[in-house]
Amino acid sequence: xxxxxxxLAHGSGGKLSHDLIQQxxxxxxxxxxxxxxxxxxxxxxxTGPIAFTTDSYVVNPxxxxxxxxxxxxxxxxxxxxxxxxxxxAFLSLSLIIEEGFPISDLKRIVSSIFDAAEEANxxxxxxxxxxxxHGAADKLFINTAGIGWVKAGIHLSxxxxxxxxxxxxxxxxxxxxxxxxxxxxxxxxxxxxKSDCAxxxxxxxxxxxxxxxxxxxxxxxxxxxxxxxxxxxxxxxVGMVVEEEKIPVRESAxxxxxxxxxxxxxxxxxxxxxxxxxxxxxxxxLGVMRGHPLGKDSQIIGRVIEEHPKKVVLHxxxxxxxxxxxxxxxxxxxxx
Amino acid sequence: xxxxxxxLAHGSGGKLSHDLIQQxxxxxxxxxxxxxxxxxxxxxxxTGPIAFTTDSYVVNPxxxxxxxxxxxxxxxxxxxxxxxxxxxAFLSLSLIIEEGFPISDLKRIVSSIFDAAEEANxxxxxxxxxxxxHGAADKLFINTAGIGWVKAGIHLSxxxxxxxxxxxxxxxxxxxxxxxxxxxxxxxxxxxxKSDCAxxxxxxxxxxxxxxxxxxxxxxxxxxxxxxxxxxxxxxxVGMVVEEEKIPVRESAxxxxxxxxxxxxxxxxxxxxxxxxxxxxxxxxLGVMRGHPLGKDSQIIGRVIEEHPKKVVLHxxxxxxxxxxxxxxxxxxxxx
Numbered sequence: 001x002x003x004x005x006x007x008l009a010h011g012s013g014g015k016l017s018h019d020l021i022q023q024x025x026x027x028x029x030x031x032x033x034x035x036x037x038x039x040x041x042x043x044x045x046x047t048g049p050i051a052f053t054t055d056s057y058v059v060n061p062x063x064x065x066x067x068x069x070x071x072x073x074x075x076x077x078x079x080x081x082x083x084x085x086x087x088x089a090f091l092s093l094s095l096i097i098e099e100g101f102p103i104s105d106l107k108r109i110v111s112s113i114f115d116a117a118e119e120a121n122x123x124x125x126x127x128x129x130x131x132x133x134h135g136a137a138d139k140l141f142i143n144t145a146g147i148g149w150v151k152a153g154i155h156l157s158x159x160x161x162x163x164x165x166x167x168x169x170x171x172x173x174x175x176x177x178x179x180x181x182x183x184x185x186x187x188x189x190x191x192x193x194k195s196d197c198a199x200x201x202x203x204x205x206x207x208x209x210x211x212x213x214x215x216x217x218x219x220x221x222x223x224x225x226x227x228x229x230x231x232x233x234x235x236x237x238v239g240m241v242v243e244e245e246k247i248p249v250r251e252s253a254x255x256x257x258x259x260x261x262x263x264x265x266x267x268x269x270x271x272x273x274x275x276x277x278x279x280x281x282x283x284x285x286l287g288v289m290r291g292h293p294l295g296k297d298s299q300i301i302g303r304v305i306e307e308h309p310k311k312v313v314l315h316x317x318x319x320x321x322x323x324x325x326x327x328x329x330x331x332x333x334x335x336x
Numbered sequence: 337x338x339x340x341x342x343x344l345a346h347g348s349g350g351k352l353s354h355d356l357i358q359q360x361x362x363x364x365x366x367x368x369x370x371x372x373x374x375x376x377x378x379x380x381x382x383t384g385p386i387a388f389t390t391d392s393y394v395v396n397p398x399x400x401x402x403x404x405x406x407x408x409x410x411x412x413x414x415x416x417x418x419x420x421x422x423x424x425a426f427l428s429l430s431l432i433i434e435e436g437f438p439i440s441d442l443k444r445i446v447s448s449i450f451d452a453a454e455e456a457n458x459x460x461x462x463x464x465x466x467x468x469x470h471g472a473a474d475k476l477f478i479n480t481a482g483i484g485w486v487k488a489g490i491h492l493s494x495x496x497x498x499x500x501x502x503x504x505x506x507x508x509x510x511x512x513x514x515x516x517x518x519x520x521x522x523x524x525x526x527x528x529x530k531s532d533c534a535x536x537x538x539x540x541x542x543x544x545x546x547x548x549x550x551x552x553x554x555x556x557x558x559x560x561x562x563x564x565x566x567x568x569x570x571x572x573x574v575g576m577v578v579e580e581e582k583i584p585v586r587e588s589a590x591x592x593x594x595x596x597x598x599x600x601x602x603x604x605x606x607x608x609x610x611x612x613x614x615x616x617x618x619x620x621x622l623g624v625m626r627g628h629p630l631g632k633d634s635q636i637i638g639r640v641i642e643e644h645p646k647k648v649v650l651h652x653x654x655x656x657x658x659x660x661x662x663x664x665x666x667x668x669x670x671x672x
Contacts (some may be wrong), residue, residue, distance in 0.1 A: 011560025013604070014663025036493050037571070039419035039554065040389035042486060047383065053376035054428035054481055055464045058472075083375035092390035092481050096432075099669075128391045133669055136394075136474035145390055145428050150378060157372050222349025231512065235373070268349070298517030327350025333435075333469055 011131030012219040020129060024053065024107065029115040033090070033125040041125035043088045043090055045149070051086030051148040053077060058141050060334040062109065064183045066175070066195030068269075070109035071144055072222035072336060074116035075199045075270060077146040079219045081129050082204040083273065085156040086148030088120060094128040094143040101139055109140070122146070154208060160215035161236035165304040167281040168275045170289055171196070171297040173225060174267035180335045198271035199226040203292045207275065210286040213275045221336060223327040229312045230272055230326040233304075240312040242302035265314075266327050268335045276304060278317040288336065339526035342437040346468030354409035355375040356465060360443065364450040369426070369461040379426055379462035379483070387422030389413060394477050395520040398441065400519045402511070402531030403606075405478055406445035406555045408672060410575055411535045411606060415484040415555045418540040419609065422484030424456060430464040431478040445476070451605040458482070490544060496551040497572035501640040502618040504611045506533070506539065506625055507633040508584040509561055510603035514592050516671045527588040532643040535583045536605030543611065551612045559663040559672060560602035564610055565648045567660040569640075576648040578638035578660065601650075602663050612640060 009016040021037070033041045057073045074091065081088040093113065097106070117124055158286040175196040182193060200219065207214060216225075216236075220228040224245070233240050249264045251259070257264050271294060279283050282300055289295035345352040357441075376377070393409045410427065415423040424578070429449065446496040453460055511532040518529060536555065543550060551645045552572075556564040561583070569576050585593070585600045593600050608631060612620050618636055625631035 003551075008669045011558075012663055012667065014563050014602075014665070015661075016664075017559070018460050035454070036495060037567075038493050038552075039416040040387040040482070040484065042420055042422075042491075042493075043386050043388055046499065047569075050379050050386070050483070051376040052426060052461050052481075053358060053481055054380055054430045054479065056430040056432050056466050056479055058432060058466045058468050060472075064527055065378045080375040086376060086378075087532055093387060094390045094479050094481075096391040096392050096394060125390050127516075130392050131669065132394050132474065136396075136670075137477070138468065141432055141477065141551065142639060143390065143479035143481075144429075146376070146481075147386070147388055148376065157374050157378075159372060159577035163587060187641055216374075222347075223353070226653075227350050259570065266350075318340050325351075326354065327348055328352075329345050329348065329350070333344045333347065333467065334472075 002003055004103055006097050006103060008099050008131050008133060011129055017129065020122060021114055024110055025127065026065050028110055031123045033123060043125060048152055050149040051150050052080045053080040054143065054145040055080060056141060056143040057336060058334050059108045059180065060335050061183050064179055064195055066107055066179060067197035068112050069140060070112035071116045072270060073114055073142040073198050074120060074142045075197050076140055076336060077144040078120040081146045081148035082201040083217045083219055085154040087147040087149045088146055088201050090124045090125045090147045091122050092126045092145045093124050096130045096132060096137055096141040098137045099131055099134045099138050110213060120201055126154045132271050156214060156216045158232045158235040161238050161276045161304045163230050163238055163304055163306040164279050165215055165229040165276045166279055167240065167302040168286060168289065169247065169301045170273045170295040173252045173269055174249060174253045175180060175333060176270040177267040178334050180317055181332060193252050196269055196271035198294055200271065200273055200294060203294045205283040206288055206292055210288045211277055211281045212270060213278055213281060217275045218271050219273050221268050221270060224268060224298050225274060226265040226324045227326040233312050234310045237309050239304055239305045239308040240302055242312060242314050244314055244316045246301040248299055250298050265324065270336065271304055340439055342435060342439060342463045342467055344435050344467050344469060346463055351644040352431040354464060356430050361463065364446055365460045366519055369459060371405040379461060385486040387417045387420050389416040389458045390479065390481040391416060392477060392479040393672060394670050395516065395639040395672050396474065397519050398476060400515050401529055402515060403533035404448050404449035405476060408606060409480045410449055411533050412672060413480040414456040414535040415530060416457060417482045418482035418537040419553045419555055420545055421490040421624050422486045424484040424537050426461045426483045427458050428462045428481045429460050432466045432468060434468055434473045434474055434475050435470045450501055456537055466608050468570050483590045492552045494552050494568045494571040495642045497498060497568050497574050497612045499574055499642040501551055501612045501641055502615055503576065503637055505583065505607045505632040505635055505637045506624065509605055509670040510585060510589045513603040513646050513668060513671050514589050516558055517668055525540060527572050529588050531605035534607055534630055536607065536609055536630060539630045542624055542628055543621060546624045547613055547617045549614055549617060550625050553611045555609050557604050557606060560604060560658045561610060562601040563636055563662040569648050570646045573645050575641045576638055577641055577642040578648060578650050580650055580652045582635045582637040584635055601660065608645040
């Protein structure tokens with residue numbers, strides 16, 4: 001690339017757009033589905049239902065300990081596909097770039113997208129690049145949409161939770177949001193804190209293999225675990241009880257939360273999942289989760305009940321209990 | 337919606353995000369695939385290949401004669417699916433909204449998305465909303481990704497053009513870009529000019545039905561017809577000759593182009609297509625195109641040749657000829 005900064009012409013659809021595709025994207029993402037560069041990718045499907053999802057990523061800063069916007073854009077969409085039990089297969093990649101954005105940064109992010117796609121075993125098959133004038137967007141926004149294959153007989157949904165079910169959580173809460181917060185505000189107490197941003201499809205694949213009657217899974221991103229559980233309770237018309245002492249939170253994360261008055265139950269995660277399964281399967285499922293690097297700190301954190309439908313109750317460390325509502329207000333913008 | 341402006345909390349993933357979904361999106365877009373509101377939509381596929389595409393829309397202004405960013409975001413993605421001969425079926429919808437954006441404008445745009453989706457016979461099945469702080473994005477950006485079904489035996493691609501083929505164009509050039517330009521700069525000479533923004537899938541369906549051996553189709557958006565033809569010539573390793581006198585341009589559009597020194601061959605369109613077909617089918621195909629409201633001004637504008645591969649030559653009105661290169665530089669930013 002001859003220029004060191006993105007120009008408006010890189011989004012013109014003309015010569016410089018083609019150069020960007022040929023020199024920056026194709027060398028990394030080349031695959032038989034992308035290669036024809038037609039207006040749509042033509043992909044061969046498997047039989048059975050398709051999972052389809054989308055997310056835009058506006059995280060600030062673009063680079064942070066544990067990842068960057070590129071890794072996030074792949075993992076987030078892979079995880080959304082995984083949560084309904086689909087095997088993520090194909091991603092689209094659409095960039096909105098601010099004029100003047102350093103091409104070296106774009107290269108780093110493209111590299112990171114490539115690495116994350118490899119890690120998650122998905123292919124980027126179609127894309128788009130828009131450039132807006134300086135000041136019309138803050139550096140870079142990314143959208144990924146994703147397609148996955150749903151195996152026969154698998155039907156995970158937030159509407160499936162039943163009284164008696166157990167609630168599992170795959171690891172400690174808050175690392176992603178606290179990392180972004182610390183980076184943005186320049187806090188010194190970061191310690192070993194880093195984003196948990198990771199593709200969960202391998203973990204999910206193993207969970208489904210060993211426990212095909214899992215009712216539902218969700219990754220507690222924006223709004224945190226509290227909002228996620230409220231969504232499921234509401235859609236399944238059930239109540240939930242969660243034990244605070246069972247919820248894993250890293251020591252360093254807990255310290256920051258106490259200092260800033262944040263509740264880890266409302267913080268965004270990018271590599272964690274909550275799962276709900278029938279009681280008879282919970283121990284085996286916990287074993288499967290703990291046997292995976294991304295689930296080694298998994299815990300059974302609560303249960304689904306018939307009482308107080310659509311409400312989640314937290315049994316607190318000090319022996320009381322309180323209603324755990326969904327997030328109200330904006331805890332922190334642009335965390336993903 | 338109690339508030340008249342979008343707040344950061346509308347993108348928090350919490351209570352206000354849910355309100356936005358429940359009160360603004362679901363009442364318009366409700367369908368069985370979207371309704372579960374799980375992390376991904378679960379859709380039932382047909383057999384055969386899938387088409388998959390994405391585009392982000394950053395058009396400025398958001399509202400313009402002939403459409404708005406919402407209509408554009410549906411039509412653009414529907415058209416990208418149509419161009420490889422797919423039947424558009426499902427769209428994702430992802431919004432990046434600037435804090436403070438008027439909810440009344442958002443409602444108008446959601447309405448317009450709904451109307452365009454109805455017109456194109458596609459369903460919105462999954463979505464995402466992000467809100468960024470005031471100044472971090474210019475009002476509203478939209479991403480749509482799309483899935484379509486490719487019929488057995490249909491394989492349109494820019495790589496398929498062959499010497500002897502004819503080139504067709506479905507109508508006059510430049511209306512969309514000139515409309516945006518006029519709106520943005522406050523030009524008075526707008527006349528009856530309006531964007532041609534329209535879903536082409538119905539027209540394409542009829543073209544394929546009556547002429548299944550069409551080689552390829554493209555909608556000349558950014559970069560215009562000149563860039564589109566160069567892309568096909570390059571990928572098919574063929575030359576092309578185009579007759580300027582055959583290329584339809586509205587009188588009003590031609591006037592603006594002459595005044596501003598713009599070339600209609602490089603202007604973006606949002607409801608036109610170029611098609612390439614074998615010579616024996618061209619008259620029948622032209623008839624089919626002219627029989628459709630979106631193709632009534634169709635013309636045979638040129639032919640594919642063996643000579644000067646990867647180059648497009650224009651036979652000009654005054655009897656000369658010149659190489660028609662792809663767009664270099666940025667003619668005009670944020671037209672789509």
